[in-house]
Amino acid sequence: MSEVLIKVDHLSKKFCRSLKRSMYYGVTDTLKTMAGVNYSTDTLRPSEFWSLNDISFELRRGESLGIIGLNGSGKSTLLRLLAGIFPPDTGHIEIKGKIGSLIAVGAGFHPHMSGKENVYLNATLLGMNRRQIDEKFNQIIAFSEIENESLEAPVSTYSSGMKVRLGFSIAIHCNTDILLVDEVLSVGDLNFKNKSLRKMSKFRDNANGLIFISHQLEQVRVVCDKLMILDKGRVVYYGTTDEGIQLYEELSQNSRAKSISRIKTDTKYVGIDRAVITHDDIELISTNFFDTNNSIIQEIETNKSLKVNIKFKAHNFIEEIYLSIGVLNDKGDQCIWLMSNDFNKVNFKDIEKGTYSLTVDIENHHLMPGVYYLNYAIRNGKTMELYEKIYTNTVIKVKAKGKQLERGIVHVSETWDLQKTSSI
Amino acid sequence: MSNKVIYEPNQYAKIGFFKTMLTVIKNTAASKELILQLYRRDFLMQYKKSFLGLGWMIFGPIMGIVSWVLMDSAGVLSPGDVGVPYPVYVLFGTSIWGLFMSFFASSSQTLQIAAGFIQQVNFHHEALLFKQGLQNLTNFGISLIINVIVMLSFGVVPSRYIVLMPLLIIPIFFLAASAGLIISILSTLTSDVSRIASFFLSLLMFITPVIYDSTDKVLWLQQCNLYNPLTYLITGPRDLVLTGMMSNPEYYLLSIFMATGFFMIALRFFYISEKKVIEKMI
Numbered sequence: 001m002s003e004v005l006i007k008v009d010h011l012s013k014k015f016c017r018s019l020k021r022s023m024y025y026g027v028t029d030t031l032k033t034m035a036g037v038n039y040s041t042d043t044l045r046p047s048e049f050w051s052l053n054d055i056s057f058e059l060r061r062g063e064s065l066g067i068i069g070l071n072g073s074g075k076s077t078l079l080r081l082l083a084g085i086f087p088p089d090t091g092h093i094e095i096k097g098k099i100g101s102l103i104a105v106g107a108g109f110h111p112h113m114s115g116k117e118n119v120y121l122n123a124t125l126l127g128m129n130r131r132q133i134d135e136k137f138n139q140i141i142a143f144s145e146i147e148n149e150s151l152e153a154p155v156s157t158y159s160s161g162m163k164v165r166l167g168f169s170i171a172i173h174c175n176t177d178i179l180l181v182d183e184v185l186s187v188g189d190l191n192f193k194n195k196s197l198r199k200m201s202k203f204r205d206n207a208n209g210l211i212f213i214s215h216q217l218e219q220v221r222v223v224c225d226k227l228m229i230l231d232k233g234r235v236v237y238y239g240t241t242d243e244g245i246q247l248y249e250e251l252s253q254n255s256r257a258k259s260i261s262r263i264k265t266d267t268k269y270v271g272i273d274r275a276v277i278t279h280d281d282i283e284l285i286s287t288n289f290f291d292t293n294n295s296i297i298q299e300i301e302t303n304k305s306l307k308v309n310i311k312f313k314a315h316n317f318i319e320e321i322y323l324s325i326g327v328l329n330d331k332g333d334q335c336i337w338l339m340s341n342d343f344n345k346v347n348f349k350d351i352e353k354g355t356y357s358l359t360v361d362i363e364n365h366h367l368m369p370g371v372y373y374l375n376y377a378i379r380n381g382k383t384m385e386l387y388e389k390i391y392t393n394t395v396i397k398v399k400a401k402g403k404q405l406e407r408g409i410v411h412v413s414e415t416w417d418l419q420k421t422s423s424i
Numbered sequence: 425m426s427n428k429v430i431y432e433p434n435q436y437a438k439i440g441f442f443k444t445m446l447t448v449i450k451n452t453a454a455s456k457e458l459i460l461q462l463y464r465r466d467f468l469m470q471y472k473k474s475f476l477g478l479g480w481m482i483f484g485p486i487m488g489i490v491s492w493v494l495m496d497s498a499g500v501l502s503p504g505d506v507g508v509p510y511p512v513y514v515l516f517g518t519s520i521w522g523l524f525m526s527f528f529a530s531s532s533q534t535l536q537i538a539a540g541f542i543q544q545v546n547f548h549h550e551a552l553l554f555k556q557g558l559q560n561l562t563n564f565g566i567s568l569i570i571n572v573i574v575m576l577s578f579g580v581v582p583s584r585y586i587v588l589m590p591l592l593i594i595p596i597f598f599l600a601a602s603a604g605l606i607i608s609i610l611s612t613l614t615s616d617v618s619r620i621a622s623f624f625l626s627l628l629m630f631i632t633p634v635i636y637d638s639t640d641k642v643l644w645l646q647q648c649n650l651y652n653p654l655t656y657l658i659t660g661p662r663d664l665v666l667t668g669m670m671s672n673p674e675y676y677l678l679s680i681f682m683a684t685g686f687f688m689i690a691l692r693f694f695y696i697s698e699k700k701v702i703e704k705m706i
Contacts (some may be wrong), residue, residue: 011706014702021607022613022704023613023614023704025614026612026701026704027610027613027614029696030609030610030693030699030700030701031435033434033695033696033697033700034692034696034697038436041434042433067562081547082545083546083701084429084431084546085542085543085545085699086429086546086699086702086703087433087434087435087699087700087703088432088433088494089433090432090433091432092432093430093432094429095427095428095429095430095431096428096429099429099546101545101546103543103544103545104541104544106546107540107541107544107545108462108465108538108540108541110465110466110469112469113465113469117464117465120461121461121462121464121465124458124461124462125458125541125545125547126545127547130457140593175530191665196517214702267615271487275439304535305679339432342581
């Protein structure tokens with residue numbers, strides 16, 4: 001087994017939510033430390049919370065570890081602890097080798113200094129000496145693809161992409177044993193991102209250690225062979241990358257579903273996320289998703305049949321009722337939009353006062369894995385007067401079949417066939 | 425491959441006092457290239473967006489000289505007999521006082537000046553203190569040259585002890601930096617500290633005989649001058665350069681000892697506290 005480069009044991013880190021208390025704790029802790037008074041850092045004081053809680057893992061030589069998690073899960077805090085920028089509150093970190101951190105590219109860049117001058121400054125800050133910088137200078141510039149004229153210009157004239165290219169290029173060429181990368185590839189053109197990913201993979205292949213944080217799951221899949229998922233400061237998964245990414249997508253869906261499914265008590269109707277238009281003649285009773293066995297469901301696999309049911313009460317006569325059903329994703333895109341009498345599908349007649357149940361049967365829905373919610377509208381079919389348009393908080397989660405990773409906008413079933421057609 | 429590095433809670437406080445000093449010296453030596461790069465960054469770039477540029481380094485002191493000479497010729501100031509022409513006396517004294525204040529002001533911003541990147545990259549933060557000191561020394565060196573020119577124009581030849589100025593500055597740096605480092609740590613936590621410190625330091629000039637000779641002043645002022653270590657750290661070098669003699673050399677040596685002691689205590693305080701306060705920088 002290869003050498004352990006990073007060993008983290010029961011690591012925890014806390015912060016304070018209250019500014020005043022943070023000031024008070026800071027002053028008292030500092031004075032206690034100076035006076036040689038021992039104080040415990042493993043318990044929470046009022047307004048404190050654990051940003052990281054009991055984290056343990058190892059990174060061996062030649063390994064690359066991806067760390068993913070929702071915003072606020074503690075990823076960047078963990079990187080700062082590993083880089084030695086923040087001290088831990090409990091636990092122990094052992095690092096064997098020189099660490100280079102890419103927490104923010106271009107750290108220390110002065111806007112009035114030229115690109116060339118900033119290379120020397122930034123590289124020195126990252127631990128290189130003059131001789132090492134001179135040796136690597138041409139490689140740094142070549143990788144960054146910054147032209148000579150721009151190199152002599154102040155960095156304040158650079159675009160954000162140019163700054164990222166230069167900063168990343170400096171950091172990746174530092175003579176480090178372990179590289180910590182924190183979401184620095186979110187800016188930059190596709191060509192540079194791909195080049196950077198290849199460079200990081202090569203860094204790993206050269207028997208160094210890499211820890212990579214990114215929200216771009218494809219980048220994590222390419223670069224990392226192990227994955228750790230953080231959720232509210234705790235490790236919820238540590239294992240292979242593919243399995244971890246699938247679990248992460250499920251966790252993300254659960255989080256989005258919770259935020260969509262909130263019940264608003266300040267609206268007239270229970271079960272409604274927001275009502276665009278309402279009418280006293282219509283009262284919504286319920287909305288649900290069903291499977292083919294007519295059971296209410298909240299989850300379904302891709303490419304299965306799905307039923308939408310809306311129960312409502314009509315308090316008055318409605319002429320030639322015209323209904324539309326929509327299924328929206330969490331970004332608000334209308335993925336499915338069905339009208340009752342589009343192209344002469346169904347022409348509902350007038351409805352009297354009473355309670356009604358509308359069921360729409362969708363065969364092979366083609367929705368991609370994700371979280372979706374229902375909206376509907378009721379019109380007068382003759383005058384097209386809109387009675388109601390309601391975005392409900394009825395949610396359905398669509399899951400991928402098996403372990404495959406789904407991409408794109410629409411789910412399809414396909415087969416692949418590669419054949420040689422000629423020789424060269 | 426470099427040695428193993430370990431991070432644990434409160435680890436810096438567990439290191440002994442003298443080991444802390446050795447660590448600071450080692451870290452500073454290891455950061456000499458970084459100090460020079462940061463010095464170059466901040467010192468040269470401060471005048472980049474200016475037509476006068478580095479000319480301000482000469483223009484600034486000259487304006488100071490002109491204002492003191494005008495006030496003296498108008499009879500606004502009545503300092504008494506100070507042994508040399510008053511403009512020369514006050515110029516040299518205020519230059520050294522200015523050096524003290526600049527050492528203090530810059531060291532009290534040790535962590536704050538790197539706020540843009542101190543949470544992004546790990547480096548020896550002692551480099552920031554000495555980078556600031558280097559900047560202040562450069563400014564003082566230029567104003568010293570101008571001071572010597574002014575002295576000569578008033579017929580005052582500086583004594584041979586002027587070559588000792590680099591050494592005589594060191595205890596001034598120690599005293600200023602010791603207050604500044606403590607302020608830098610505490611002002612990261614609460615802004616009250618730097619405000620209170622600025623207030624008291626502005627009063628300190630009045631109880632330090634920078635622009636006056638204390639021998640014929642009221643008793644309470646003489647007492648303040650007597651017990652103020654800055655009295656000796658400022659007047660000692662001034663008298664040595666202007667007259668070739670230092671009054672109260674024993675108190676000067678005691679002040680050096682106190683300044684060195686304070687500096688070591690402040691370094692220890694800075695070293696064990698900085699990581700804990702950096703995480704609170706917002």
